[in-house]
Amino acid sequence: MVDTDPSSARADWRLAVSAYVGALAGGMGGVVASIRSPAVVAAVLGCAIGFAIGGSVGVHLADRIDELAVRIGRNRRRRWSLGLPVVAFAALWLRSATANAIRWSGEIALGAAVALLLVGWVVAALARAVYVTATVPDEPILTVPWEPPGSVTADLALVGIGLFVAAANTVDGDRSIAILSVGFAVSRAIASVIEARVVPLRAATSPEIRVHDAGLVVQRPFTRSFVPWDDVRHVRLKDGELVLDRGIRDVRFDRDELGDPDGLVASIERASPGTVLPAG
Incomplete structure (x- = not known):
């Protein structure tokens, strides 16, 4: 949802939310159907009907609640809350496996847990990107090309x-x-x-680092993360790495990954005077 093309960004968000709610409803429908009938067809129909209904509800939520992405992306606790249904389905799978319950109900629960974990990850990443876009609206002081590791x-x-x-x-x-x-x-x-090791052709932006008055934005084609200067103790370009010291959660970039590491350091010093330590 962080593409510079608004229509493409909105489509990404709607698709992700639709898939998440669809996986949740599909998993519930499949489990209920498999418990009521041992036939595989019943379980498949339950999943399909639940997914269709849930997907439609998800599109509606994404369209009607404009602040949904910002609310979810605001902090780590809200993003992690997307995993609560995963825990419920995983517990159902474990109970089914240990209690010799109907086999299909456990496997459907496991499939739903895996699907929700994966789609929830995407929803959380997109929501975080939207939140960063909403809270850092100013133009960057400097934009530096960046090659993500991996x-x-x-x-x-x-x-x-x-x-x-x-x-x-x-x-x-x-x-x-x-x-x-x-x-x-x-x-x-x-x-x-x-993580932008693979960049789809339709992506409107390339991986880059953006220095703002408020902090550093790590921009990928579909996601963004934000490091506010208030959270940074100091910055140092040392041993081939640019290190933003945040205590236990340092942010590190290899010098070779950055298009203009020296310019980036100078811009950080301009945005947050006294933060940059002498190289060494």
């Missing part, structure tokens, strides 16, 4: 391993491990996009 090759390898394990366990009949393995594979694909 390896696309490693991500692809992990996706492949996850899918291979899922296929092998499906053949062996262990569907729970297969579901978890698919979730792992999808999580690596999502991470590549969220």
